[in-house]
Amino acid sequence: xxxxxxxxAAFAARKIVGAIVTLWFLxxxxxxxxxxxxxxxxxxxxxxxxxxxxxxxxRRRLGLTGSLMEQYLAYLGRLAHGDLGVSSSSQGPxxxxxxxxxxxxxxxxxxxxxxxxxxxxxLAVWSAVRASGAGDTLRRLVVIIAAGMPTFWAxxxxxxxxxxxxxILPISGIATVGIQVxxxxxxxxxxxxxxxxxxxxWDAVDHLILPAVVLAIPFSGQLFRIVRAELLRxxxxxxxxxxxxxxxxxxxxxxxxxxxxxxxPVLLILGVDFAGMFGSAVLVESVFxxxxxxxxxxNAMAQKDTAAVLGGVLVIGxxxxxxxxxxxxxxxxxxPRVRAKQIGGAA
Amino acid sequence: MRHILDTRxxxxxVLAAAAALTVLVSGCTGQDPNASAKTTQIVVAYQNxxxxxxxxxxxxxxxxxxxxxxxxxxVTYDKDRKLAGxxxxxxxxxxxxxxxxxxxxxxxxxxxxxxxxxxxxKFTLDxxxxxxxxxxxxxxxxxxxxVKSPTQLVIHLSRPDALFLGALSRVHILDxxxxxxxxxxxxxQSWLLDHEAGSGPYSLKDVSSGTYTLSRAxxxxxxxxxxxxxLVMRRIDxxxxxxxxxxxxxxxxxxINPADRDSVSKSGLKVTPTTFIMAYVxxxxxxxxxxxxxxxxxVMLAYDYAAGLKQxxxxxxxxxxxxxxxxxxxxxxxxTVGQNLDQAKKVLADAGIHDLTLTMRFQPAFAxxxxxxxxxxxxxxxxxxxxxxxxxxxADYLTTLQSKDTIPEMMLGTAxxxxxxxxxxxxxxxxxxxxxxxxxxxxxxxxxxxxxxKANSSADAQARCDLYKQAQTIVSDxxxxxxxxxxxxxxxxxxxxxxxxxxxxNGNVAIEQLxxxx
Numbered sequence: 059x060x061x062x063x064x065x066x067a068a069f070a071a072r073k074i075v076g077a078i079v080t081l082w083f084l085x086x087x088x089x090x091x092x093x094x095x096x097x098x099x100x101x102x103x104x105x106x107x108x109x110x111x112x113x114x115x116x117r118r119r120l121g122l123t124g125s126l127m128e129q130y131l132a133y134l135g136r137l138a139h140g141d142l143g144v145s146s147s148s149q150g151p152x153x154x155x156x157x158x159x160x161x162x163x164x165x166x167x168x169x170x171x172x173x174x175x176x177x178x179x180x181l182a183v184w185s186a187v188r189a190s191g192a193g194d195t196l197r198r199l200v201v202i203i204a205a206g207m208p209t210f211w212a213x214x215x216x217x218x219x220x221x222x223x224x225x226i227l228p229i230s231g232i233a234t235v236g237i238q239v240x241x242x243x244x245x246x247x248x249x250x251x252x253x254x255x256x257x258x259x260w261d262a263v264d265h266l267i268l269p270a271v272v273l274a275i276p277f278s279g280q281l282f283r284i285v286r287a288e289l290l291r292x293x294x295x296x297x298x299x300x301x302x303x304x305x306x307x308x309x310x311x312x313x314x315x316x317x318x319x320x321x322x323p324v325l326l327i328l329g330v331d332f333a334g335m336f337g338s339a340v341l342v343e344s345v346f347x348x349x350x351x352x353x354x355x356x357n358a359m360a361q362k363d364t365a366a367v368l369g370g371v372l373v374i375g376x377x378x379x380x381x382x383x384x385x386x387x388x389x390x391x392x393x394p395r396v397r398a399k400q401i402g403g404a405a
Numbered sequence: 406m407r408h409i410l411d412t413r414x415x416x417x418x419v420l421a422a423a424a425a426l427t428v429l430v431s432g433c434t435g436q437d438p439n440a441s442a443k444t445t446q447i448v449v450a451y452q453n454x455x456x457x458x459x460x461x462x463x464x465x466x467x468x469x470x471x472x473x474x475x476x477x478x479x480v481t482y483d484k485d486r487k488l489a490g491x492x493x494x495x496x497x498x499x500x501x502x503x504x505x506x507x508x509x510x511x512x513x514x515x516x517x518x519x520x521x522x523x524x525x526x527k528f529t530l531d532x533x534x535x536x537x538x539x540x541x542x543x544x545x546x547x548x549x550x551x552v553k554s555p556t557q558l559v560i561h562l563s564r565p566d567a568l569f570l571g572a573l574s575r576v577h578i579l580d581x582x583x584x585x586x587x588x589x590x591x592x593x594q595s596w597l598l599d600h601e602a603g604s605g606p607y608s609l610k611d612v613s614s615g616t617y618t619l620s621r622a623x624x625x626x627x628x629x630x631x632x633x634x635x636l637v638m639r640r641i642d643x644x645x646x647x648x649x650x651x652x653x654x655x656x657x658x659x660x661i662n663p664a665d666r667d668s669v670s671k672s673g674l675k676v677t678p679t680t681f682i683m684a685y686v687x688x689x690x691x692x693x694x695x696x697x698x699x700x701x702x703x704v705m706l707a708y709d710y711a712a713g714l715k716q717x718x719x720x721x722x723x724x725x726x727x728x729x730x731x732x733x734x735x736x737x738x739x740x741t742v743g744q745n746l747d748q749a750k751k752v753l754a755d756a757g758i759h760d761l762t763l764t765m766r767f768q769p770a771f772a773x774x775x776x777x778x779x780x781x782x783x784x785x786x787x788x789x790x791x792x793x794x795x796x797x798x799x800a801d802y803l804t805t806l807q808s809k810d811t812i813p814e815m816m817l818g819t820a821x822x823x824x825x826x827x828x829x830x831x832x833x834x835x836x837x838x839x840x841x842x843x844x845x846x847x848x849x850x851x852x853x854x855x856x857x858x859k860a861n862s863s864a865d866a867q868a869r870c871d872l873y874k875q876a877q878t879i880v881s882d883x884x885x886x887x888x889x890x891x892x893x894x895x896x897x898x899x900x901x902x903x904x905x906x907x908x909x910x911n912g913n914v915a916i917e918q919l920x921x922x923x
Contacts, residue, residue, distance in 0.1 A: 097801040105464040106803060107542030107823065107833065107843055115537045148457040149538075149594040162614060214645060222649045229653055230646045232614045235448055235637050241613065347641035347650075349454075349615030357454040360770075362800035 065401045073386070077379040084375040085137060085368065089130055092364040102362045103146035120146055120365075133368070142372070143365035147358070152369035155354065160373065161244030162232060163343070163351035165262075167335040169270035170277070171328065178278035179324070182285035183312060189290055198283075205279020209338065213272045213345040220268060227268045230347030237261050269346040273339060277331045284327060288320040322389055322396070329385040333378040446635035447902060447919055450647045450659030454640070455615070459597035460577035461532065462539040464823070466911055469575060471638060473909050474619055474917035476577030476603030479507060479526065480570060482910050484918075486732065486825040488571060492521070492578060492604075498864040502565040503546075509556040513626045515580035516601070516608040523558040526550060528581035530560065532592055543572035543823055565862035567869060571826040574910035577603060606917050607636055615640035631903075631920040638916070651897050658898040658905060658914065663719020669897045677905045678721055678893040680913050682821040683730045684713075684777070686765070686887035691809040691840075691847035694763060699756035701884040704763070704815070706749035707784045710742050710889055717773040717780075718892045725888035728834070728880050730820075732891070732908075735827040735870040737878050742888060749788045761790045765815035766797040774817050777889070781817075809840055809847035816845065819892075824910040827873045831857055835880050848885040 100117035101108070108116070117123055121132055136143055142152040185197050204212075221229040228234065232246055239246070239253040247266070250258035292298065293316050301315050340352025351370070358366035389396045455467040460476055463469040479493040490496065495508040513521040527550035533541040541547075546566035551559040562569055580602040587596035601609040606627065607619035619636040622628075639656060641647045647659035652672055661669055661676070670676050686704070688695040695701055710724050723731065727739035753761065763785070767778040782792040797805075797813070805811045822830050833843040837854050840847050853876045860872035880886075896914060898905045901922040909915035 096804065097798065098804040098807070099800075101803050101807065102800040104538050105462075105540075105542045107464065108538065109542065109545050110807075110841060112537045112542065112545070144591075145456075148462070148598055149459070149536075149591060150457060150598040151595060154595075154598075159614075217646065218649065222653065225653070229649045229655065230641055230643075231616075231639065231655075235446075235616070235618075235639065235655070238611060238613065246614075344642045345646055347450075347639070347643065347646055349640055353454060353642070357456070360798060360800065361456075362798075 069401045073383055081375050088368050088371045097362040099146055099362045099364050142369035145363050145366045147361045147363045152365050156369055159354045160351050163339050165245050169266045170274040173274040174278045178281045182282040186286045186289035201279050201282050204275050210341045228265050232348055234261050269342045273342045292316045292319045325385050329381045332381050447633045447657045448637040450639050450641040450656045452642050457598045459594055461536050463575050464539045469911045470913050472577045474607040475601040475605045477605050479573045481574050482825050484907050502567050502862050502864050503562045505560040507558050511556055515604045517580050517583045519580050519582050521604050522555040523552040525578055525581045527552055529579045540575050567861050568828050571824045574824050633921050660894050661897045663721050674897045675900050677896050679896045680894040681732045682819045683891055684819050684889040687816045687845040689812045689814050693814045695814050698884055699752050703749045703752045705887045706745045707788050708781050709744045709784055713777050714890045717776045722890050722892035724890050728888050729830050733827045735873045737874040739881050764793040766795050766813040767817040769796040778817050812847050821912040831876055846886050853879050
């Protein structure tokens with residue numbers, strides 16, 4: 059038992075150290091790339107009409123006067139204290155600006171992920187079960203078209219039809235003008251629940267559906283193809299035939315014997331997709347008029363706001379690292395083979 | 406096998422039920438809660454992030470648009486683009502044009518209830534100078550303020566500057582007692598990101614997810630019941646989305662693409678040209694092949710201006726006639742630009758120029774500019790000139806302006822005056838002293854410098870105007886830049902909204918001037 063606890067602690071320590079090293083490496087690369095790319099941050103921050111004296115004053119205030127190494131060490135020092143710095147464009151704290159928009163994107167991404175999991179996976183399973191004939195060909199064709207459809211185009215198309223013409227869902231925005239809830243978490247749906255306002259909750263859900271569906275389409279297509287192919291491969295195995303021969307029902311064959319064998323690759327893909335969606339959300343947010351993390355990063359880069367860019371990249375890095383740890387942990391809990399490999403002990 | 410078939414049958418049913426539930430859920434909130442408020446509120450769609458509400462950053466147009474409604478300025482520009490008092494009831498320069506005596510309107514109060522006095526004006530100007538960013542670029546001649554009484558002050562300048570007065574239309578007066586309470590370590594910059602300390606016609610009620618809700622201030626010194634009770638500024642970057650929201654009645658004013666003008670008009674909405682800008686090609690007048698006036702003239706003669714305006718700007722606006730935007734006063738009568746390929750070839754041949762290759766930078770983020778760049782490339786090919794196109798981000802472009810050696814040979818761009826005074830654009834764009842900052846063509850002409858300097862040191866408006874006209878004529882003769890067309894954005898609006906064409910000093914729709922027809 060004691061050995062097992064030590065093994066778990068060692069595993070946790072490895073993960074934490076790995077995460078810190080990954081984030082440090084990311085921060086370092088982005089810091090130097092930001093400094094080496096063309097453009098003068100102080101000039102951009104001071105404004106187009108600023109005199110050279112004003113630009114120099116801003117340069118001093120932003121700490122851009124020392125050597126590159128001095129700036130880097132000062133940056134790491136601030137980071138160690140959890141300080142992401144001050145935005146050169148707004149002169150406000152970067153952390154505050156990020157956490158004002160990140161929940162909107164997180165809400166969108168999580169909803170998309172729910173759609174992917176609840177729609178793409180069952181559809182893929184269904185398609186694998188019926189893997190023959192014209193219907194299957196048609197389904198695969200539809201998935202290929204959907205997955206290959208440019209997100210921007212899909213967004214405009216669905217927005218125009220579903221919201222613009224049919225008026226089933228809102229055209230854009232995060233909430234209907236006039237429906238307000240006190241911000242607590244920044245997640246509109248959660249804040250609505252906390253405020254005890256069902257109208258605000260359904261309004262938030264309403265505004266999430268269409269952009270979340272659009273964001274989910276390409277990722278769903280990819281997951282559909284993988285789940286279907288993996289399941290077909292598993293269903294063709296001999297031991298599944300043996301299970302069937304014992305009289306186990308079709309549903310149990312699929313969900314209790316075949317599907318668990320493809321969960322690991324599915325989890326890995328979902329993990330990668332989850333982080334990737336934060337980047338992909340920018341187009342969807344633009345079309346659906348949602349203030350989010352993507353537009354924050356686009357604006358920061360356009361204004362050469364290095365502190366904001368660095369802060370944003372680090373937050374994305376943290377999301378990737380945390381997602382990776384969560385996926386690893388789930389796999390360790392549910393799969394003895396992975397557990398044995400990662401922590402030790404018998405499989 | 407039978408059970409597998411069961412699974413096959415159930416799954417579509419489950420999915421259909423989920424889809425039906427989704428539609429049902431969406432239908433729960435389909436009703437517009439603002440239906441009854443339509444006549445008393447205006448929802449304005451705006452583009453791009455509002456980085457801060459701090460008035461010191463009112464050089465950002467998004468910030469200034471909101472601050473014009475939340476704050477007062479000492480002076481402003483009326484609907485005819487003439488300077489007018491706002492908080493200031495009188496403003497007089499001394500003979501040397503280096504001191505400005507201002508009398509403030511009495512009885513003005515901030516939204517906090519604090520009375521607005523000369524101390525607030527002094528605080529605002531001193532703060533801008535201390536922070537030395539944003540709008541301070543417009544009032545860099547500011548030295549100090551002498552408070553004579555609660556309503557009397559003298560603003561001292563470090564040099565004669567007739568442009569200073571107009572620049573005050575972009576300087577929003579802060580409630581210094583309120584800002585002092587929230588000063589923190591950054592002179593209140595963090596607090597003013599999403600709070601206001603103003604005395605304007607509207608107060609800030611809510612900031613959420615890029616949406617700003619403003620409420621009509623009941624005790625405003627110029628209270629007008631035809632102003633809407635509420636102004637809601639909603640960020641929508643995509644113009645196609647804005648159009649749909651306007652047509653659905655969820656947004657009351659917003660920019661639309663020129664291509665959508667007819668369809669929007671047919672749906673009963675009003676379409677108004679606003680936010681006039683000028684499209685230019687800036688040449689580097691100091692170094693490289695474009696330092697030769699013959700090259701600049703040939704390029705100017707080659708471009709198909711009419712096609713550019715029609716195809717890429719929806720024919721909104723007019724061809725350029727002179728280096729400054731045609732909404733400004735103090736412009737001389739100069740010829741309208743036009744294409745003449747034969748003349749362009751002759752100019753090059755007379756100057757002995759052959760096998761010319763030029764490079765032009767442009768911002769690919771703007772589709773119209775990318776198209777204009779391609780058209781110019783094609784036009785120049787017809788006169789035997791090769792034009793290479795290189796994209797550049799705006800922040801990087803600003804850096805290139807720091808030296809005449811790094812200014813691009815050619816740069817495609819648009820510009821609008823920071824406030825409607827011909828002297829501002831002339832000084833920014835063509836004064837030798839502005840090379841390294843805002844003189845985007847490194848243009849230098851001692852005659853022009855003398856005219857601008859004399860004008861900027863004169864308190865006589867008519868004399869200034871005459872001098873500015875002379876300077877523009879020389880700039881035009883020198884072919885310093887290539888003005889293309891005066892163009893505008895189209896705003897679609899609810900038909901009962903008045904004064905959509907009332908421009909703010911920054912050139913955009915003055916949201917604080919919007920009225921609802923009763």
